[in-house]
Amino acid sequence: MNTKVISLVSIGAHPTSGRARRAEQDARAVELGLQLAGDNLQVLHAGDSQEPALRAYLGMGLEQLHVLEQPAGADALGVLGDYLRDAGAELVLTGSQAETGEGSGMLPFLLAEQLGWPLVVGLAEVESISNGVAQVLQALPRGQRRRLKVRLPLLATVDNAAPKPRQSAFGPARRGVLAARQVEIVEDELFTGAELQPAKPRPKRLKVIKAKSGADRMKAATAKASGGGGQVLKDVSPQAGAEAILKLLIEEGVVR
Amino acid sequence: MLNTLLPILLFAALGLAVLGALRRVSLWRQGRPSKVDLIGGLLAMPRRYMVDLHHVVARDKYMANTHVATAGGFVLAAVLAILVHGFGLHNRILGYALLFASVLMFVGALFVYARRRNPPARLSKGPWMRLPKSLLAFSVSFFLVTLPVAGILPANFGGWVMAVILGVGVLWGVSELFFGMTWGGPMKHAFAGALHLAWHRRAERFGGGRSTGLKPLDLEDPQALLGVEKPKDFTWNQLLGFDACVQCGKCEAACPAFAAGQPLNPKKLIQDMVVGLAGGTDANFAGSPYPSLDGSGKPIGEHGGNPHQPIVNGLVDAETLWSCTTCRACVEECPMMIEHVDAIVDMRRHLTLEKGATPNKGAEVLDNLIATDNPGGFAPGGRMNWAADLNLNLLSDKKTTDVLFWVGDGAFDMRNQRTLRAFVKVLKAAKVDFAVLGLEERDSGDVARRLGDEATFQLLARRNIQTLAKYSFKRIVTCDPHSFHVLKNEYGAFDGNYVVQHHSTYMAELIESGKLSLGQHKGGTVTYHDPCYLGRYNGEYQAPRDVLNALGIEVKEMQRSGFRSRCCGGGGGAPITDIPGKQRIPDMRMEDIRETKAELVAVGCPQCTAMLEGVVEPRPLIKDIAELVADALIEEVVASQPAPAKRKPAEVH
Known part of the structure; x- marks a missing residue:
């Protein structure tokens, strides 16, 4: 495949020890990229090129990993966007949410907005790419998949539905090159200026088991998620459909 | 006529043997260098052969006696035959000595023959079935041609018919026993075996010693190989060791993985390595194949390789290497003292460190060891939860202690916590001055190392050694033989030298010195x-x-x-x-x-x-x-503490 694939990676943190590691979802983005582009995959990180945890990505068999050199607290958004546009990326893969830092999960959305590219959330598989259009499977809850056709260039986030990352091996990790590049440093004022406090665990809803039998429980567990409300529009003109959607978005406060 | 034929036959066979030996040596030299005392090893070889090797063989009295008679008779007969028939020293005493040697060899060969009539499954067949006949041909022929030398029969008895028959017999005998030895026949085991004993990579094993710790990889040098990918990546004396295999199958009979039907047969593995060093396929292997799940065994003849080709998935399947439990039963049984486990771990190292191909849960366990210092991925802060109520001394507070109790990763396992608590009870009853490392302890690195991840092992080992260096203690005691082995035998290479004991050894000492008052075990057998x-x-x-x-x-x-x-x-x-x-x-x-x-x-x-x-x-x-x-334990009667008042249920408003 000649599509230019770039996977974005961040520094992860182990859930129990908090030690730096390759981030689970980002590693899946690299795995998917390797399956698609093989040795042509480019992997990109914005941050400290001396961070040893980055070598864990190299251990997956990468010859090099490009690093946009930034200190902690710098805004990665602008430099990533510039880099991706200049590099001629056609498919950019990234994890859904970072394990360290802000971890807001907003980066892919902001990046897609900045680049003006379509964004696919929860990419599970890329089935084919031809004539600048990718046919992909998107993961939905309960193991469901949705087939999408999206024009390139495309930004996609992966989560646990994407293929499991391959083992990181010591030899390639040691040999691989961390290619640092100097970029303009823009402070992320929203992050550095904000006051951070540890998240409080959200109180859990008491679980009331209504099911009386095993069969009921099975039914409850396998039932399709249903929103209840909503309305199905059929046989309406594009104009009328768009108006209905906009009306809903205004009602819900999404668009103001 | 025989007087002219015999020297020609003998010296031709010896000449061919020398050529074969040179070729074989060049095959071994394809391996990586290894530091060995060449001369000292050769000098020590006879003793290693007669004492250490015989000690292993003598576990099977039948085979030991058979081998002593056959091999002893042969070596004696060969030397005398070269003197008498090669150099024509027709001395009566030498003649009688040669007669005696060939009779001795004949008797031994008869027992070899008897054993080969209905051989157990572990023995290789093929060329090995011919060996007793060759031994008999050699001994009988040299007995008969020597009768005239001893003056028992006239010089030309039997006429030319007899001479032809004996000529053929001698030809057969020296082919198998002289140049067959260096050209890859069954007798190769004698030639390669003797040199293997001389240049063994674990010379400490001889003279009653023990050497079981794995050898470290050099991770500092980026050019150094990370394990063994191709046969030529073994050290030359490892290759020599593979060549020493006599295919007796004692390893196969002892191997738990083979018995369980997992695709490993240590004997076949060593023979595959021989195929790898010489080049070719395993089609000539005449023993039990690697077991397969359908019970018929993996087909033979489909795998092959050469010194410059990757071993895995050409010569040997990866699952064969991963079936090994590193229990060393094969090494313990091997009469040629071949190091199977070293070879397997060497090949695993390549798979893990270069290919990232540790199967099943391997990758997860190794990641956990890196991120949490324990294979289960448990939060490191929970390492001492099992002893929350035991008030154990921490070495970080005490700085010095008699006994450092190395807890091991069993600390995270609820079943093993019972063992740990029991051992603490024993230590307290014996009033031992002991302490634990607590949260400073990390996995010993045993599993990582056996899975071939030398990098993670060395990481854990160095950090543990760093921690241990901060404190002073007389000995380390642990309930885990794996930690025990690693701390005792494998940390030394990283300057971690300690007195380490298994808890059973330590308890035996406590009992011996009367520190424990023990009742009797109640319960069954x-x-x-x-x-x-x-x-x-x-x-x-x-x-x-x-x-x-x-x-x-x-x-x-x-x-x-x-x-x-x-x-x-x-x-x-x-x-x-x-x-x-x-x-x-x-x-x-x-x-x-x-x-x-x-x-x-x-x-x-x-x-x-x-x-x-x-x-x-x-x-x-x-x-x-x-x-x-x-x-x-008979617990001392302590002045009974006042029973805690029954706690009242808290009032709820």
């Missing part, structure tokens, strides 16, 4: 399962039995106990790589235990406990030695 890493790796067979005897237990020994103990299946990361077989190794071990009719099996290893307790009930109970001792 008991057998004892020797953990591989305590027994075969470290030679500790007696102390656990002494402890059990002190509890009034008469151990009902299993057929396979002591140095022949069968592995529980838990070593070498085998439960993690989990290669399927026809049955599970712990189930087989439980059968061994059931045969003794014991109601309880005493163990001394958290892995063995976990593996054996995984066998479905009904089965004998499994208890660690520490638990048995703790149960039998």
Whole structure:
């Protein structure tokens, strides 16, 4: 495949020890990229090129990993966007949410907005790419998949539905090159200026088991998620459909 | 006529043997360099052969006597034949000596023949079936041609017919026994074996010593190989060692993975390495194949390779290497003292460090070890939760202690926590001055190293050594034979030298010195399962039995106990790589235990406990030695503390 694939990676943190590691979802983005582009995959990180945890990505068999050199607290958004546009990326893969830092999960959305590219959330598989259009499977809850056709260039986030990352091996990790590049440093004022406090665990809803039998429980567990409300529009003109959607978005406060 | 023919035959055969030897040596020299005392090794070789090797062979009296007669007779007969018939020294005394030697060899060869009439499955067939006949041909021919020298028969008895027959006999004999030795016939084992003993990479094993720690990889040098990919990546004396294999199949008979139907046969593996070093396919292998799940064995002749080709998936399948439990039963049984486990771990190192191809849960366990210092991925802060109520001394507070209790990763396992608590009870009862590292302790690195991840092992080892260097203690005691082995035998290469004891050894000392007042074991009959890493790796067979005897237990020994103990299946990361077989190794071990009719099996290893307790009930109970001792402790009557007042239920407003 000649599509230019770039996977974005961040520094992860182990859930129990908090030690730096390759981030689970980002590693899946690299795995998917390797399956698609093989040795042509480019992997990109914005941050400290001396961070040893980055070598864990190299251990997956990468010859090099490009690093946009930034200190902690710098805004990665602008430099990533510039880099991706200049590099001629056609498919950019990234994890859904970072394990360290802000971890807001907003980066892919902001990046897609900045680049003006379509964004696919929860990419599970890329089935084919031809004539600048990718046919992909998107993961939905309960193991469901949705087939999408999206024009390139495309930004996609992966989560646990994407293929499991391959083992990181010591030899390639040691040999691989961390290619640092100097970029303009823009402070992320929203992050550095904000006051951070540890998240409080959200109180859990008491679980009331209504099911009386095993069969009921099975039914409850396998039932399709249903929103209840909503309305199905059929046989309406594009104009009328768009108006209905906009009306809903205004009602819900999404668009103001 | 024979007088002219025999010298020609003998010297031609010797000449060919020398050529073959040179060729064989050049094959071994393809391997990497290895530091060996060449001259000293050669000088030590006869003693290693007659004492150390014979000690292993003598476990089977029939074969030992047969081999002494055949090999002794042959060496003597060969030397004398060269003198008498090669150089024409027709001396009567030499003649009689040669007659005696050939008779001795003949008798030995008869026993070899008898054994080959209905050989056990572990023996290789093929060319090996011809060997007793060749031995007989050699001994009979030289006996007959020597009769005239001794003056028993006239010089030209039997006329030219006899001369032709004897000529053919001698030709056959010297072909097999002289140049067959260096051109790859069954007698290769004598030539390669002698040199292998001389230049063994673990010379410490000879003279009653023990050398079981794996050799470290040089990770500082980026050019150094990370394990063995191709046959030429072995050191030259490892290649020589493979060539020494006599295909007796003692390893095959002892291998738990082979018995369980997992795709490993140590003998076949060594023969595959021989194929690798010489080039070719395994089509000529005439022993048991690697087992396959359908029971018919993996087909022979489909694998091949050469010194410059990757081993895995050409010569050997990866699952063969991952089936090994590193129990060392094969090494213990091998009369040629070949190091199977070293070779397997060397090849695993390449798969893990270069290919990232540790199967099944391997990658996850290694990631956990890197991120949390324990294979289960548990929060490191929970390492001491098992002892929350025990008020253990921390070495970080005390700085100095008599006994450092190395807890091991069993700290995270609820079953093993019972063992740990029992051992703490024993230590407290004996009023031992002891302390633990607490949260400063990390996994010893055993599993990482056996899975081939030398990098993670060295990381953990160096950090542990750094921690240990901060404190002063007289000895380390641990309930885990794997930690015991690694701390005792493998940290030395990184300047971590300690006195390390298994808890059974330490308890035996405590009992010996009267520090423990023990009652009798109450309950039924008991057998004892020797953990591989305590027994075969470290030679500790007696102390656990002494402890059990002190509890009034008469151990009902299993057929396979002591140095022949069968592995529980838990070593070498085998439960993690989990290669399927026809049955599970712990189930087989439980059968061994059931045969003794014991109601309880005493163990001394958290892995063995976990593996054996995984066998479905009904089965004998499994208890660690520490638990048995703790149960039998006679506790001092302490002035009874006032019973805590019954707590009132808190009022709720």
